Amino acid sequence: MPLDPQPADSLHYDYALVGGGLQNALIALAIRHHQPQASILLVEQQATLGGNHTWCFHFSDVAPAVMAWLRPLVAHQWPGYEVRFADFTRRLPLGYGAMTSAQLAEVVTKTVLCGPGAVLLNTEVSQVAAHQVVLADGRTLHARLVVDARGAQPEAYAGRAGWQKFVGLEVQTVVAHGLVEPILMDAQLPQMDGFRFMYVLPLDAHRLLVEDTRFADGADLDVAALRAEVLAYAQHAGWQVAAVLRQEVGVLPMPWKTSENQSNHGVLVAGMQGGWFHPATGYSLAVAARLAQWLGSVPPDQALGEGLRDLEQSHGRQRHFAHAINWALFHLAAPPQRVGMMARFFRRPEAIIARFFALDLQLLDIARIVLGPPPRGMRWWPRSLALEVTP
Secondary structure (H helix, E strand, O other): OOOOOOOOOOOEEEEEEEEOHHHHHHHHHHHHOOOOOOEEEEOOOOOOOOOOOEEEEEEHHHHHHHHHHHHHHHEEEEOOEEEEOOOOOEEEOOOOEEHHHHHHHHHHHHHHOOOEEEEOOOOOEEEEEOOEEOOOOOEEEEEEEEEEEOOHHHHHHHHOOOEEEEEEEEEEEEEOOOOOOOOOEEOOOOOOOOOEEEEEEEEOOOOEEEEEEEEOOOOOOHHHHHHHHHHHHHHHOOOEEEEEEEEEEEEEEOOOOOOOOOOOOOOOEEEHHHOOOOOOOOHHHHHHHHHHHHHHHEEEOHHOOOOHHHHHHHHHHHEEEHHHHHHHHHEEHHHHHHHHHHHHHHOOOOOHHHHHHHOOOOOHHHHHOOOOOOOOOOOOOOOOOOOOOOO
């Protein structure tokens, strides 16, 4: 059913946002913040906005102007986090936040409907074109700007990407778990299926989100096996699990070639489908928020102009380096040795790590990331040309 303070059969909007994931949620918030009277249509094929996800980000990823409208989405925050590798452990005092699907759905729905707008759930879209969206039921909705952020299909990256895949369990512990800050990476584990680590978020005194994550060559995911690994990790850490409250599953591309098209015949292609994410980490918020902030600050008739091209070029330069990092990760090191590249990176200064996650690197940052002797097990030529890899 339409959630709509306007007549439910309204056909004309300033903005039509197709896809109810993170990207269009951010765009809707930015538009309402900068243009309170703009009419917004948000269309999602599922029964709720946001799916079943937890999105995390560093507070240094976003400018204060973005945080002005982003803040209501933040469900959890911490002053820092820890990384763990075989030969060192490090705490990074970089502010870190998490957003949940449930909070995103509630905040975005209320925000869209507090002005002229509509949220259509359980609604299939059959076609998008400049200034119009055709629904599966035959209705045609018109808009001054159409944004398509329905996500990219895995086949779009065939042969040009590695994969970040994970299974996460939100668990309730019998007694307080005692973890105060997140563990961004615990790589003190047997390395399998590429670079492997556990990711842990303390949500409250008795709740944790624990994810087994792999940076792997293939997109296949054995959910049952990774679920068992998560529970075994929790047991080994001394966290007695009373209940599994929720499960998250994801397979994200880590591309080393560009295949995205940001604008297509008058439609703005956004989100992962448009390449507005961090290719080397899977973090989406920093880049998606930059696009949202810019779109919200200009009238819809000006959105596909020179300002967007400048933003695309700036993002493209950063993305090229991230693609190069991915190529090196998946071509220059055997899967069990990729952990060495990650350990080497997390020895870098805090400021470089922060700018890397924000995808806002300077030339000197890039030099300090790549220069120096290669990590153990890495060669300066592709694995396909190497006879063996250093053990």
